[in-house]
Amino acid sequence: MIVKANRTCLVIAGLVLAILFVASLGVGADQATLADLWQGSGGIDLLAISRLPRTLAAILTGAGLAIAGLIMQAIARNRFVEPATAGTAQSAELGILLVTVAWPAASLGFKTLVASAAALLGTGIFLMTAHRLPPTQPFLVPLFGLVYGGVLGAAATFIAWQADLLQYLAIWSNGDFSGVLRGRYELLWIGAGLVAGAWLVADRLTIMALGREASIGLGIDYERMLQIGLVIIAVISAVTVVVIGIVPFVGLVVPNLVSRLMGDNMRATLPVVALSGAILVLACDILGRLIRFPYEIPVGTVMGVTGAVLFLLMLFRRPAHG
Amino acid sequence: MIEINGVSLAYDVTNILSDISVTIPKGGVTALIGPNGAGKSSLLALVARLQPLQSGAITMDGLSVASTPGKVLAKKMAILRQDNHLGSRLTVRELVGFGRFPHSRGHLTAEDRKVVDEALMLFDLDDLSGRFLETLSGGQRQRALVAMAYCQDTDYLLLDEPLNNLDMYFARDLMRSLRRIADERGKTIVIVLHDINYAGTFADRILAMRNGRIVADGRPDELITTDMLNTIYGFEIPVTTIDGRPVALPFR
Ligand SMILES: Nc1ncnc2c1ncn2[C@@H]1O[C@H](COP(=O)(O)OP(=O)(O)OP(=O)(O)O)[C@@H](O)[C@H]1O
Ligand SMILES: [Mg+2]
Numbered sequence: 383m384i385v386k387a388n389r390t391c392l393v394i395a396g397l398v399l400a401i402l403f404v405a406s407l408g409v410g411a412d413q414a415t416l417a418d419l420w421q422g423s424g425g426i427d428l429l430a431i432s433r434l435p436r437t438l439a440a441i442l443t444g445a446g447l448a449i450a451g452l453i454m455q456a457i458a459r460n461r462f463v464e465p466a467t468a469g470t471a472q473s474a475e476l477g478i479l480l481v482t483v484a485w486p487a488a489s490l491g492f493k494t495l496v497a498s499a500a501a502l503l504g505t506g507i508f509l510m511t512a513h514r515l516p517p518t519q520p521f522l523v524p525l526f527g528l529v530y531g532g533v534l535g536a537a538a539t540f541i542a543w544q545a546d547l548l549q550y551l552a553i554w555s556n557g558d559f560s561g562v563l564r565g566r567y568e569l570l571w572i573g574a575g576l577v578a579g580a581w582l583v584a585d586r587l588t589i590m591a592l593g594r595e596a597s598i599g600l601g602i603d604y605e606r607m608l609q610i611g612l613v614i615i616a617v618i619s620a621v622t623v624v625v626i627g628i629v630p631f632v633g634l635v636v637p638n639l640v641s642r643l644m645g646d647n648m649r650a651t652l653p654v655v656a657l658s659g660a661i662l663v664l665a666c667d668i669l670g671r672l673i674r675f676p677y678e679i680p681v682g683t684v685m686g687v688t689g690a691v692l693f694l695l696m697l698f699r700r701p702a703h704g
Numbered sequence: 705m706i707e708i709n710g711v712s713l714a715y716d717v718t719n720i721l722s723d724i725s726v727t728i729p730k731g732g733v734t735a736l737i738g739p740n741g742a743g744k745s746s747l748l749a750l751v752a753r754l755q756p757l758q759s760g761a762i763t764m765d766g767l768s769v770a771s772t773p774g775k776v777l778a779k780k781m782a783i784l785r786q787d788n789h790l791g792s793r794l795t796v797r798e799l800v801g802f803g804r805f806p807h808s809r810g811h812l813t814a815e816d817r818k819v820v821d822e823a824l825m826l827f828d829l830d831d832l833s834g835r836f837l838e839t840l841s842g843g844q845r846q847r848a849l850v851a852m853a854y855c856q857d858t859d860y861l862l863l864d865e866p867l868n869n870l871d872m873y874f875a876r877d878l879m880r881s882l883r884r885i886a887d888e889r890g891k892t893i894v895i896v897l898h899d900i901n902y903a904g905t906f907a908d909r910i911l912a913m914r915n916g917r918i919v920a921d922g923r924p925d926e927l928i929t930t931d932m933l934n935t936i937y938g939f940e941i942p943v944t945t946i947d948g949r950p951v952a953l954p955f956r
Contacts, residue, residue, distance in 0.1 A: 459791055517789055585810035589802060591792045595754045595785055600856075601778025601806045645836060646792040649810070 388650045391643060395657035399441070402664045406437040409671050431564045439559055439567040440667045440681070441660040443626050446573030446618040448659025449580050449652065451633020454505075456591035456648070457611045458512045460523040461641070464633030465505070465619040468527030471628045472534035473504025474620040475554050479538055483545045494569055494624045501616035501623075504534060509612070557622070557629035557682035559667050569625050573618045577656055580614055584648040587611065591646060629682050631689020632659050638696050662688070705730050706751060706860065706892070711760035713746055713916075720746050721916045724760070730859070733886050733893045735903035738913035739937055744896045745786050747913070748862050751894075752783035764860060778806035782856035784849055786864040786896070790837055796848045797833040800824060803855030823851040826881055828874070842869040850878060854885075861885075863895045867902065875899075879906045900952045904928045912936045928952055 410433055451464040458468075465471055477500025478493050488496075508530055515522045535555075542551040580587065586607050589597050597604045622629065636659045637651075644651045663681065666688055670679040706728040713721040721743045728734050736744045749755045751762055753769040762769045764780055782803070790799075800823055804816040812820070824830045827847045837845055846869045853861060861882075867875045883906050885891045897903045903910050904924040912920040912927060914936055920927055927933075928950040933941040941954045 461791075585802075585805065588792070588794075589805065592790055592802075593788075595749075595783075596788075598754055598774060599752065599778065599783050600802065601775040603774060641793055645794055645798070647794055647798045 388644055388654075391640075391654050392657070395654050395661065399657055399661050399664070402661060402668065403437060403441070406440065406664055406668055407433050409668055432562075435564045435567050436559050436562045436667075437664065439562045439570055439626065440664040442567075442570040442573050443557070443559075443622055443629060444632055444659035444661065444663030445577055445656040446570070446659070447622060447629060447632040447663070448636040448655045449577045450615045450618040451659075452637040452648070452652065452655050453580060453587060453611045454615050454633065455637055456587050456646075457608065457615075458509060458523055459517070459591060459593065460512065460520055461638055462521070462524035462634070463512070463527050464631070465501075465615055466628055466630045466633055467531050468505075468524070469508045469531040469534050470501050470505045470615060470619040471623050472531045472538060474498070474501040474616075474623040475551070475628070476500055476504075476534055476538045476541070477620070478554065478624055479541055479545075479547065479551065482547060482550065483541070490569070490624065494621055497620035497624050498617045501620040502612060505612055505616050505619075509608075554623050554627050555682075556680050557627040557685070558680035559626060560678050560680070562626075567625055569621050572621050576614045576618055579610075581652055583607070583610065584652050588646065588648045627680075627682055629663060629685050631685055631693060632662055635689055635692040635696060636662060639692070642696075705765060706894070707761075707763045708747075708751065709761045709763075711747070711750060711757065711762060713743075713750065713755075713758055719916055721750075724916075724918060726911065726918055726921065728892065728894060730765075730892050731886065731890050732908040733882060733895065733906055735907035735910045736894060736896045736913065737898070737900060737903055737910060737936065738919075742913040743916040744913055745864050748783065748864050748894070748896065749785075752781060752862055753777060754783070754785075775806065778856070778858075780858055781860035781862060782853040782858045783862040784853045784864055784866055786868070788849055790845075793836050793838060795834055795836055796829055796840070796851075797824065799837060799848055800829070800833075800851045800855050803852040806856060806858075819855055819857060823855045826854065827851040827878070843871060843874060846870060847874060847878075859890075859892060861891055861893045863893065865896050865898065867897065867899065875902070882906065900928060900933070900954075904950060904952070925950055 407429060454463055454465055455461050474497040477497040481488055481493050481496040508527060511526060512523045515526065538551060542548045586602055589600055589602055590604070590607055594604050637655055640651050640655045640658055644654060663685070666684040667681045670681050670684040673679055708724055708726050711721060711724045712719065724747065738744055750757055751769065757770050767776070767780070769777060797820065801812055801820050804812060804819060808816045824833050827850060829847060829851055832840065832844060837848065840848065846866070850866050853863065866878060870878060879902055882893050882895065886893050907924060910922065910924055910927045911918055919935055920932055928943055930941055930943050933952060941952050943950050943952050945951065
């Protein structure tokens with residue numbers, strides 16, 4: 383019965399994403415409709431160089447961020463944390479900023495590597511602290527995360543100001559797909575690989591969410607799983623910051639909404655979380671392209687509003703238990 | 705056989721366990737009793753390698769719990785902790801199914817499903833199997849956790865106060881089930897109990913702890929005497945005999 387309901391969720395999410403995918407290919411400032419694209423040969427170029435990469439980037443970003451949020455919540459054993467606010471994204475930002483100051487000519491790949499390392503360190507510190515906070519006060523963890531992320535973000539702003547790099551920081555701080563072209567977004571596929579990796583260890587992640595003792599009791603190498611989870615969270619966040627910029631709320635609201643519907647057995651929920659994250663980000667990007675057509679609103683801004691509304695709904699419509 | 709040899713444990717400067725050495729042979733039910741703070745949960749956590757050993761050694765069928773891979777030990781022993789904070793929204797069936805993880809590594813076979821069904825039946829959970837844990841009563845949740853440990857189907861079962869939250873019917877039912885799997889399948893069960901009369905009725909052997917030491921060790925009829933109970937708990941408990949068994953009456 384449950385298995386059937388879960389499959390329904392998966393199918394619906396898949397269909398919605400397919401519709402948005404086609405819609406996204408048809409919307410853009412250049413006013414070419416899908417029909418035009420189909421006929422003219424120039425249209426194919428537009429599709430291949432700009433709209434398809436942009437659509438794929440939105441899907442990869444959304445799926446990656448939602449999974450990073452899911453894993454972070456499982457490891458922190460707290461539903462109110464996500465990489466974009468709890469210091470992971472800010473650490474990545476700090477990392478790429480520092481490498482840009484120290485070595486402006488470094489390749490994008492190298493900068494991503496440094497950003498990932500910084501995100502790993504920043505997230506490690508956050509989780510170590512989170513595990514020390516008393517489990518009886520669940521709101522301490524996200525509160526600490528907010529302060530921690532805020533401090534790191536402020537440090538980044540200060541350094542950027544000193545180095546006269548504030549306009550770069552603005553790009554990393556607010557996610558935007560308008561600059562995505564073929565050849566400039568492919569790093570995001572790393573996130574897809576990590577999502578697939580998370581799927582392989584889904585059962586272990588579910589058990590990890592039951593706590594360290596339950597994990598050890600069931601024969602899981604808890605420390606090693608912690609490291610694997612950290613790497614997935616950090617690298618997905620870092621790649622997103624470098625290529626797109628910070629997109630808030632995806633990692634927070636998507637796992638929570640799916641958990642409401644389907645529970646926390648990640649073997650079942652992980653694909654739905656990934657698809658729903660992709661749907662949310664792609665929908666927000668399409669919205670951002672349409673609201674002030676032909677001008678665009680960055681996805682980070684649209685998501686800030688949409689995500690906040692979803693988050694409030696989530697808070698005020700709590701299930702009867704828990 | 706569980707061999708505990710010279711095990712001590714201290715937090716900061718406080719001694720929690722002092723040089724404990726005891727052997728629990730294979731098969732049978734051993735009850736661990738003692739006042740609050742005696743160190744029962746701490747000892748069980750060390751045996752179940754949930755905490756690193758500070759000194760001494762613990763082996764299980766000759767395997768050191770400190771150095772044997774976790775995967776191997778998870779097929780040897782299952783542990784139920786005294787406190788379990790489960791924040792996850794899992795159904796009863798999903799949770800109990802995770803007890804099979806050491807065997808299935810995630811993909812439940814037909815055989816695994818059979819064990820899960822059997823556990824759900826045994827602990828009267830079949831009607832609740834589709835419910836999320838957070839919607840259960842305290843006793844129902846406790847039964848789900850016991851069923852999960854049972855599903856691990858290990859030679860050794862370590863249970864820290866499994867009777868918590870259970871009503872009289874299910875408490876008796878659980879003790880009888882444990883007795884049966886010890887007798888019929890040769891499982892070794894170590895169980896922390898506060899109700900001395902359950903220990904007296906169902907255990908083969910009682911280990912009593914106080915202040916981090918084992919202060920008494922023997923058959924129920926040897927331990928359940930007013931003198932012995934005074935040594936363990938520090939107050940006068942009348943003991944009477946019903947149907948040839950000693951029964952403690954710590955009520956007045
Ligand atoms: N993490 C800890 N830090 C410091 N002291 C601890 C810690 N855990 C347990 N203790 C102390 O160790 C002693 C033994 O605790 P333990 O939980 O083993 O007792 P217990 O026999 O299981 O008691 P109960 O019947 O209340 O469950 C207690 O005095 C307790 O205060
Ligand atoms: Mg205890």
